[in-house]
Amino acid sequence: MSRITLSQQLQAAWRSRIAAFSPSDADYAPKLVDMLLQSAREQRASDIHLLPEAGGVTIHWRIDGVLQRVDQLPDQVGRRVISRLKVLAQLLTYETETPQEGRIRRTDGEPETRISTFPTMHGEKAVVRLFAGGERYVTLVDLGWPADVTDSVSRCLDQTAGALILTGPAGSGKTTSIYACLRKLVAETNGGRNLVTLEDPVEVVIPGVTQSQVNPAAGFTLTSGLRSLLRQDPDVIVVGEIRDRETAMVAFQGALSGHLLLTTFHAGDCCQALARLADLGIEPYLLRSGLLGLVSQRLVRCLCECAVSGSDGTREPVGCEECVGLGYRGRLLLAEWLDPRHPALGRAILERAEVNVLRSAARESGTITLNQRAVNAVREGLTSRQEVFRALGEFSEE
Numbered sequence: 001m002s003r004i005t006l007s008q009q010l011q012a013a014w015r016s017r018i019a020a021f022s023p024s025d026a027d028y029a030p031k032l033v034d035m036l037l038q039s040a041r042e043q044r045a046s047d048i049h050l051l052p053e054a055g056g057v058t059i060h061w062r063i064d065g066v067l068q069r070v071d072q073l074p075d076q077v078g079r080r081v082i083s084r085l086k087v088l089a090q091l092l093t094y095e096t097e098t099p100q101e102g103r104i105r106r107t108d109g110e111p112e113t114r115i116s117t118f119p120t121m122h123g124e125k126a127v128v129r130l131f132a133g134g135e136r137y138v139t140l141v142d143l144g145w146p147a148d149v150t151d152s153v154s155r156c157l158d159q160t161a162g163a164l165i166l167t168g169p170a171g172s173g174k175t176t177s178i179y180a181c182l183r184k185l186v187a188e189t190n191g192g193r194n195l196v197t198l199e200d201p202v203e204v205v206i207p208g209v210t211q212s213q214v215n216p217a218a219g220f221t222l223t224s225g226l227r228s229l230l231r232q233d234p235d236v237i238v239v240g241e242i243r244d245r246e247t248a249m250v251a252f253q254g255a256l257s258g259h260l261l262l263t264t265f266h267a268g269d270c271c272q273a274l275a276r277l278a279d280l281g282i283e284p285y286l287l288r289s290g291l292l293g294l295v296s297q298r299l300v301r302c303l304c305e306c307a308v309s310g311s312d313g314t315r316e317p318v319g320c321e322e323c324v325g326l327g328y329r330g331r332l333l334l335a336e337w338l339d340p341r342h343p344a345l346g347r348a349i350l351e352r353a354e355v356n357v358l359r360s361a362a363r364e365s366g367t368i369t370l371n372q373r374a375v376n377a378v379r380e381g382l383t384s385r386q387e388v389f390r391a392l393g394e395f396s397e398e
Contacts, residue, residue, distance in 0.1 A: 006324040007069045010061065014039060014070050029080040033088070036081070037113070037128070046130055050082055052123035057081070064301045064331050065171060065391075075123075082117070082126045089115035096124045101201065112204050131204055140180050143173070144333040145297075146373065152293060152337045157185060160235070162292035163255035165242075167267040172297050173333065174264040175203055178238060181262055182206050185236055193235035198225045200240050209238075226250045230259070239263040245280040252282060255290045269370055270294040270338035271358040274349060284350045288340060296370060297335040300383045300391045301328035307381070315381040332382055334373040334391075338362055371396055 017039060021031050036059070040048050045061035057078020059070040073081065086093050089102030097119050104113040112131040117124050140150050156164045164181075166174045185195055186208040195209045200222065202213045212229075214220050222239065223246045229237055230250075242248045242265045255261040267273035273294055277287060304327055306320035317327020340349060342365035348358050363369070374388040375397050388395045 006063070006326050009324050010043065010068055010070045014059075023077060029077075029084040032077070032081055033084045037130070040128075041130055048128040048130065050078060050085075050126040050128075052078065052120055052125060054122060057123075064328060065299055066301070079123065082124055085115050085126055085128065086117065091115065091117065103201075114201070114203065129203075138180065138183055140184055143177055143180055145177075145295075145335050146368070148368070149295060149335045149337045152339070153181065153295060154184070156292040157181060157188075157260070159260055159292055161255060161258050161260060163252060163261040163263065163290050164292050165273060165294045166262075166264045167270060167273040167294060167296045168264075168298060169266060169268075171299070173299055174297065175240070177295070177297065178262055178264060179204055179206060182209055182238060194233055195236045195238075196229055196232060196234045197238040198222060198229060198240060199238070222247045223250055226254070230254050230257075234259055236260045236262070241265065242277075242280075245282075248277060248280050248282055252286050252290045256286070267296070269296045269359075270336055270367070271355050271362055274338075274340070274358055275355045278352060284352055288346050288349050291340045293340070294338045295335055296338075297333055298370060298391050299331045299333055300374070300377070300387050302330045302332050303327065303381065303383055303387075304329045307384070314378050315384065317384055317386070327384075328387065332377060334370055334377065336367060336370045336373065338367050339365060342366070 017035055018032060021028055025031070036048065040061050043061060043063055045063050047062040049060040049062070049067065051058045051060065056072045056075045058072045060067045061070055083093050086100070088104045091100045091102045099119070100117045102115050104115065114129040114131070116127045140153060145153070153164065156162070166177055168174050182195065183206060185193065186206065191208065197209060197211045198214065199211060200214045202211050205211065212225060214222055214225055222243065226239060226247065227250055237254055237259050239247070239251055239261065242251060242263050251261055251263060265273050265276070267276050273296065274287060278284065303315050303317060304320060304323035306318045306323065307315040307327060308318050310316045319325035319327045323329045338345070340346060344364045345358070345361045348361040353361070370392060371394070374392060374395060377383045378385055378388060385395055
């Protein structure tokens with residue numbers, strides 16, 4: 001007997017739930033959308049993809065970082081579902097040729113939901129981001145960082161000036177980590193520090209923090225907004241992301257002029273982040289004196305309890321009823337911490353060293369790299385070599 005896949009189970013469960021709905025009902029699309037959002041959350045999905053194709057609109061859910069196909073709706077039904085989502089997010093339903101973005105207004109107890117639409121050759125695609133509820137990932141400990149990373153970040157948050165940068169690709173949890181840092185600052189300062197953010201977009205509202213969302217069409221960009229924020233008597237500034245040289249320059253000026261700055265940056269690891277910041281034109285002395293530290297992180301899937309030991313003693317995925325044949329259930333956060341103030345690393349930064357030299361200096365300074373964390377996780381049986389390679393693109397036990 002062939003083993004059922006997660007996608008097959010999701011499809012069966014989904015179709016059984018919507019079997020009682022009739023396309024002829026006036027409220028068919030609203031019912032379908034409500035069930036879509038509810039079902040996706042119950043399956044711990046982080047995103048819903050509605051992709052128009054030649055045969056209709058395909059539904060995918062991203063579960064534990066991997067897209068799973070759920071079903072394909074007839075073209076007209078799929079369009080009605082996307083249109084309903086746009087109504088809920090207060091987007092223009094008649095505008096299908098340009099991207100739009102909005103959010104479904106929260107009701108008590110419901111997590112944030114963001115809707116993004118994008119034109120494709122077969123019609124309008126919609127992606128729904130289902131943010132974790134307010135009860136999850138509230139504190140630094142909730143994130144699952146290694147203890148040494150949590151302690152290092154906590155010490156940085158006690159500082160009054162300097163930059164803390166979180167790096168990693170899209171979907172690695174950087175924004176979630178930034179929000180956890182903010183919640184820690186709110187809880188510990190009790191209104192004693194002016195906490196402000198500049199985001200694109202605001203993903204989660206945090207009481208006690210003045211949050212702003214950029215609006216490039218109105219001239220309110222990350223750079224212009226950051227310059228204005230520096231005149232708002234801030235103690236802590238969060239910039240959603242450093243994307244260009246101008247934003248990076250203003251951010252570091254703020255960090256060197258008596259403000260604690262938190263931001264994210266797309267890079268493969270901490271040393272790549274240093275090299276990329278230098279490529280943006282940030283002078284080595286600014287990196288050396290302005291940075292408090294960097295965190296690089298990745299999310300990898302955890303092996304299910306059904307995993308077995310391989311020939312080399314490490315565990316390998318198998319698949320069972322509990323994990324629906326995937327061999328994985330839940331995710332593990334891998335993270336590395338880099339302190340640029342360490343003498344060896346500081347010298348390498350000032351000498352504009354290449355990434356490989358920076359990595360050697362980082363290891364000398366005691367940095368436990370992402371690869372080392374991954375090796376440890378594999379040896380402890382928490383995840384597999386295959387999963388690490390999927391998430392990191394490499395795996396070396398040297």
